[in-house]
Amino acid sequence: MPREATSDTLVTSYNDSAAVEKLFRAYPGQIAAIIIEPAAANMGLVPPLPGFLEKLRDLCDGYGALLIFDEVMTGFRVALEGMQGRLGIRPDLTCLGKIIGGGLPVGAYGGRRDIMQLVAPLGPVYQAGTLSGNPLAMAAGIATLQELRRPGRYEELEHKGQLLENGIERVLHEEGGAVQFVRVGAIFCLFFTAEHVIDYASAKTADTQRFARFFWSMLKQGVYLPPSQFEGCFISLALEDEMIEETVEAVSVALRESV
Numbered sequence: 097m098p099r100e101a102t103s104d105t106l107v108t109s110y111n112d113s114a115a116v117e118k119l120f121r122a123y124p125g126q127i128a129a130i131i132i133e134p135a136a137a138n139m140g141l142v143p144p145l146p147g148f149l150e151k152l153r154d155l156c157d158g159y160g161a162l163l164i165f166d167e168v169m170t171g172f173r174v175a176l177e178g179m180q181g182r183l184g185i186r187p188d189l190t191c192l193g194k195i196i197g198g199g200l201p202v203g204a205y206g207g208r209r210d211i212m213q214l215v216a217p218l219g220p221v222y223q224a225g226t227l228s229g230n231p232l233a234m235a236a237g238i239a240t241l242q243e244l245r246r247p248g249r250y251e252e253l254e255h256k257g258q259l260l261e262n263g264i265e266r267v268l269h270e271e272g273g274a275v276q277f278v279r280v281g282a283i284f285c286l287f288f289t290a291e292h293v294i295d296y297a298s299a300k301t302a303d304t305q306r307f308a309r310f311f312w313s314m315l316k317q318g319v320y321l322p323p324s325q326f327e328g329c330f331i332s333l334a335l336e337d338e339m340i341e342e343t344v345e346a347v348s349v350a351l352r353e354s355v
Contacts, residue, residue, distance in 0.1 A: 134179035137169035141285035168193035174281030198236030263344030313350035
């Protein structure tokens with residue numbers, strides 16, 4: 097990565113709109129854009145606090161900057177319109193990943209018409225790549241979108257997510273200990289910490305050694321989770337309710353074995 101890419105980037109804590117506003121005041125007219133995951137899913141799963149993303153939208157409008165949502169993780173997993181549709185906040189640009197290719201390698205971006213018209217062939221910005229428009233990925237993506245557009249699909253997905261949440265929350269209440277469950281749509285995470293996780297600093301208080309023991313216990317029972325405390329987990333429409341109940345029971349066993 098070029099040094100300029102990092103030296104020209106300002107970083108602040110997730111869910112801290114006051115810190116973001118402070119940066120805008122410190123660098124008036126110099127901040128081009130805010131790039132953010134609308135629900136942070138690369139440090140476990142950290143949802144936005146009420147009003148956080150709305151404040152970022154207001155700051156970008158007030159200071160003439162773009163609001164860019166990285167929905168590589170949240171796109172189509174939390175709603176057909178992603179987190180922006182779920183919360184009713186429209187970014188200026190959106191980035192999406194392999195979810196739009198049915199899991200095959202592909203990436204895409206889109207946004208406001210006046211911005212997109214700057215991209216060739218209409219504008220001077222040229223963009224191309226090996227994964228752009230791959231026929232297999234596009235066919236899989238179209239099939240996936242057709243399936244997700246069927247009536248009741250997201251209601252069904254939410255039902256499965258709620259079933260999992262209810263079961264795991266019940267187990268956590270019964271087992272006790274410093275563990276918390278977080279879910280947004282089809283994405284969820286277990287944090288092994290008593291601290292309320294709202295940013296990377298609080299996520300780092302999690303007991304990663306206990307998570308490792310929990311992971312291996314779950315794997316032994318046939319449930320394969322991402323092998324890191326700081327990754328989100330996904331459910332899908334393919335999961336039957338009985339499978340979710342089996343997963344909840346596996347969590348109960350793994351919590352006891354991981355202590």
